Amino acid sequence: MLGMDIAEVARRAGLPASTLRFYEEKGLIASIGRRGLRRLFDSDVLPRLALIALGQRAGFSLEEIAGMFGADGRPAIDRVQLAAKADELDRTIRKLAAMRDGLRHAAVCPAPSHMECPTFRKMLRIAGAHRPQTAPAGRKQSGLKRIGR
C-alpha cells in the first residue's frame, strides 16, 4: 500500500490527525513523504504509536519517549532506564493499591464521617507522608501523569 495518509493512520490508531501532526512536529513519528500536501506514513508508524501510548501510560513524557528512538528510527531503549521505570512503577502501584483498599473501605465504612474511620485516617497518613519538596521551579515532571485516560 506504500503509505497511508494521515486520515487512515488516525483511524487505525484512534488518534485525531492533529495529534499525529503534533507528534511529527515533536519528532515522535515521521512521515515517509507527501502526496501533494498530504503526509504519507509507513505502516510501521502504527506500532510506533502503540509504543508512544505505552510510554505515556508508563509515565514517560513525550520528550522522554522521543529520546527512546535511535537514529535508525527503531526503538533503542536504555535497559537501565527501563528497569528504573519499572521500579518506579512498582512503587506507584503499591501506593495506588493502598489507596484503592482505603477507598474501597471508605465506601462501605459504617463510621458516620470518613474522618472518624481509622482506616480512612490511615490512608490519609499514607497519602500525606513524606512529600519531598524537590520542586524548585516549574514543575518537576518526573512522575506519572495522566495514566489511564
Place this chain on the structure above:
Amino acid sequence: MLGMDIAEVARRAGLPASTLRFYEEKGLIASIGRRGLRRLFDSDVLPRLALIALGQRAGFSLEEIAGMFGADGRPAIDRVQLAAKADELDRTIRKLAAMRDGLRHAAVCPAPSHMECPTFRKMLRIAGAHRPQTAPAGRKQSGLKRIGR
C-alpha cells in the same frame, strides 16, 4: 494555639505558601481569620490538606476534591463515587502491573531489539488496545494525573 500562620501550615504540610493561598482561593481550605494581614489557619487544615493530597493521588481534580467537602466543612464524600474511583484505580493498577512486568522483561530481554521480543510486542498490544476516543474538546481530565511525584 488558636491558629497557625501560613508559614507554619506550609512547613507542617510541606507545601509552599503560594499553594495554600491558591487552595484557599479555590475553596479547598479556609482560614479562620487574620492577624493583621496574615491568615490564620485552624489546625484542622492539616488533615484537610492530607485529604486533598490523597484525592490528588487517587486521581481526583482539585475541583472534584472541592466538591467532596460538605457545607459544614467536613468531608462528605459520596460512597458511590469512592467505589467507582476504587474500581478505576484497580483497572489502572492492573495495566500498570502488566506494564511493569513488560518493562522488567525488556530490561533483561536478550532479543537484539525490543521490537523483536514477543513479550515487548505483547505489551504494545496491551498498551495500544481499546483507546476509547472520548475526547471531544479540551482535555477530559478524568484519569489519573501526577501520581507519585
Place this chain on the structure above:
DNA sequence: GCTTGACCTCAAGTGAACTTCAAGTGGCAG
C-alpha cells in the same frame, strides 16, 4: 524613625499535551 523581612494582593507566566482557527492547497467529480 528607619530598615528588614515575612506576609499581602492581583496579574501574568509556566509547562505538558493537545485542540482550534483562519487561510490556503490539491485532486477529483461533474
Place this chain on the structure above:
DNA sequence: CTGCCACTTGAAGTTCACTTGAGGTCAAGC
C-alpha cells in the same frame, strides 16, 4: 473549468495546577 471538500499550514488558544513578579503593608528590631 469549476466547485467541493478533505486536507494543509502556523499561530494561537485551552486546561490544570501552580509559581513568579511587582508593588504594598505591617510588626519587630536596631
